[in-house]
Amino acid sequence: MGIMDRNRHLEQTDKACIWHPFTQMKQWQEMTPVVIEEGRGEFLKDIYGRWYLDGVASLWVNVHGHRKKEIDEAIKAQIDRISHSTLLGLANVPSVELAERLIKIVPKGLTRVFYSDNGSTSVEIALKMAFQYWKNRGVQGKDAFVCLNNAYHGDTIGAVSVGGIDLFHEIYRPLLFKTYRVPSPYCYRCELGLEPSTCGLKCLEAVEEVLSKHHNEIAAIILEPLVQGAGGMIVHPAGYLKGVRELTKRYNVLLIADEVAVGFGRTGRMFACEHEDVVPDFLCLSKGITGGYLPLAVTVTTDEVYNAFLGEYRELKTFFHGHSYTGNPLACAASLANLELFEKEKTLEGVNKKATILGKWLDEIKELRHVGDARGIGLIGGVELVEDKKSKKPYAFELQMGYRVCNSAREKGLLIRPLGNVIVIMPPLCISEENLQKMLSIIKDSIVEVTEG
Numbered sequence: 434m435g436i437m438d439r440n441r442h443l444e445q446t447d448k449a450c451i452w453h454p455f456t457q458m459k460q461w462q463e464m465t466p467v468v469i470e471e472g473r474g475e476f477l478k479d480i481y482g483r484w485y486l487d488g489v490a491s492l493w494v495n496v497h498g499h500r501k502k503e504i505d506e507a508i509k510a511q512i513d514r515i516s517h518s519t520l521l522g523l524a525n526v527p528s529v530e531l532a533e534r535l536i537k538i539v540p541k542g543l544t545r546v547f548y549s550d551n552g553s554t555s556v557e558i559a560l561k562m563a564f565q566y567w568k569n570r571g572v573q574g575k576d577a578f579v580c581l582n583n584a585y586h587g588d589t590i591g592a593v594s595v596g597g598i599d600l601f602h603e604i605y606r607p608l609l610f611k612t613y614r615v616p617s618p619y620c621y622r623c624e625l626g627l628e629p630s631t632c633g634l635k636c637l638e639a640v641e642e643v644l645s646k647h648h649n650e651i652a653a654i655i656l657e658p659l660v661q662g663a664g665g666m667i668v669h670p671a672g673y674l675k676g677v678r679e680l681t682k683r684y685n686v687l688l689i690a691d692e693v694a695v696g697f698g699r700t701g702r703m704f705a706c707e708h709e710d711v712v713p714d715f716l717c718l719s720k721g722i723t724g725g726y727l728p729l730a731v732t733v734t735t736d737e738v739y740n741a742f743l744g745e746y747r748e749l750k751t752f753f754h755g756h757s758y759t760g761n762p763l764a765c766a767a768s769l770a771n772l773e774l775f776e777k778e779k780t781l782e783g784v785n786k787k788a789t790i791l792g793k794w795l796d797e798i799k800e801l802r803h804v805g806d807a808r809g810i811g812l813i814g815g816v817e818l819v820e821d822k823k824s825k826k827p828y829a830f831e832l833q834m835g836y837r838v839c840n841s842a843r844e845k846g847l848l849i850r851p852l853g854n855v856i857v858i859m860p861p862l863c864i865s866e867e868n869l870q871k872m873l874s875i876i877k878d879s880i881v882e883v884t885e886g
């Protein structure tokens with residue numbers, strides 16, 4: 434088979450066999466997929482040898498770039514020892530070493546690591562642990578959860594139950610458990626109709642209202658600290674996270690911090706909770722944990738929670754939960770190499786330097802006629818396109834404006850993915866300043882082309 438035949442075969446077979454995530458497959462069938470064959474640094478190469486900037490960090494996971502020597506070698510070395518053994522009834526070397534290392538870097542007081550293999554499961558585990566914690570302590574009735582509008586915590590049923598993106602989640606409502614939803618601290622479209630400069634964080638009062646009325650029924654509140662990612666890169670006002678933490682303490686409710694997207698340096702600190710000196714009861718981590726190499730997740734919790742699960746076997750306080758690939762040695766080895774690189778390459782310093790470039794650009798892009806808001810922190814950016822700037826009228830979702838901007842960027846050598854009308858900026862943390870500038874200028878050109886062209 435010639436190379437062109439092979440390429441066409443791959444494209445056709447993809448369409449014939451694969452059902453892609455979050456994708457309208459009818460639309461997919463009508464276009465030619467980009468088939469990636471290779472990567473290097475912040476670039477991806479397709480089967481025709483075309484290189485693209487990986488502006489979405491392979492869905493928010495990549496940290497130090499593709500084919501990073503140190504991570505490649507750590508995985509290869511681990512393969513020569515063993516690729517997988519179970520944590521059910523056995524321990525393994527890399528999972529112990531990684532847990533020890535994680536405990537040193539997460540907010541102080543988080544001391545117990547429960548492994549799984551993706552962000553959704555790390556959330557499921559936190560939800561189940563929080564629920565069972567109260568039962569094990571003999572406290573009855575704390576069966577519900579509080580979550581935020583626009584929240585995204587994954588796609589499994591428990592994670593969807595605490596989700597707040599109606600476009601994704603509404604259809605499943607009859608399958609989901611009970612939650613109390615509170616407003617999203619989305620300042621550009623404040624649900625309370627207020628202005629950030631004068632609101633006094635009124636959205637915290639809405640949280641307090643629910644907790645003061647229902648705390649006897651509430652096991653935990655779950656949120657994405659600082660940035661609601663899939664909800665549209667919604668950056669929270671300063672003080673919100675800390676305020677929620679204080680309320681949870683006052684009303685005896687646990688706090689689950691889902692840092693699956695914002696953890697591992699994205700916001701300029703290792704973990705977003707550090708920005709507000711918050712120690713949650715549960716910290717959910719995945720995405721960047723292996724540098725974007727392999728599926729791995731952890732739910733880190735406190736001695737207080739852990740100890741509530743101790744008892745005689747017959748007392749049934751055990752946490753009966755686990756996955757086939759829990760604590761996978763290859764993924765843990767990749768993660769250890771990833772964490773070493775953070776120190777060796779001073780990754781956080783680099784993020785903060787590039788954050789300044791991004792921040793400046795976000796301010797400038799707001800001048801465009803169809804950019805309603807542009808927001809970010811660290812190496813996270815969101816540009817919200819609107820039909821009418823004055824009234825903040827959004828483009829109708831079926832116009833797929835974000836999608837069209839991303840298609841235009843692709844023709845210019847940049848791969849990004851939108852969230853509805855929000856253009857997402859999420860490059861690998863290692864991106865060079867030059868390539869960041871290039872990415873931002875392609876995005877600007879593409880927005881102008883699609884919205885003003």
Ligand SMILES: *Cc1c(COP(=O)(O)O)cnc(C)c1O
Pocket residue numbers: 551552553554556585586587588657662663691692693694695719720
């Ligand atoms: C991506 C994401 C998840 C889900 O992680 P998966 O690995 O896709 O299951 C959960 N929470 C947040 C905040 C995320 O961004």
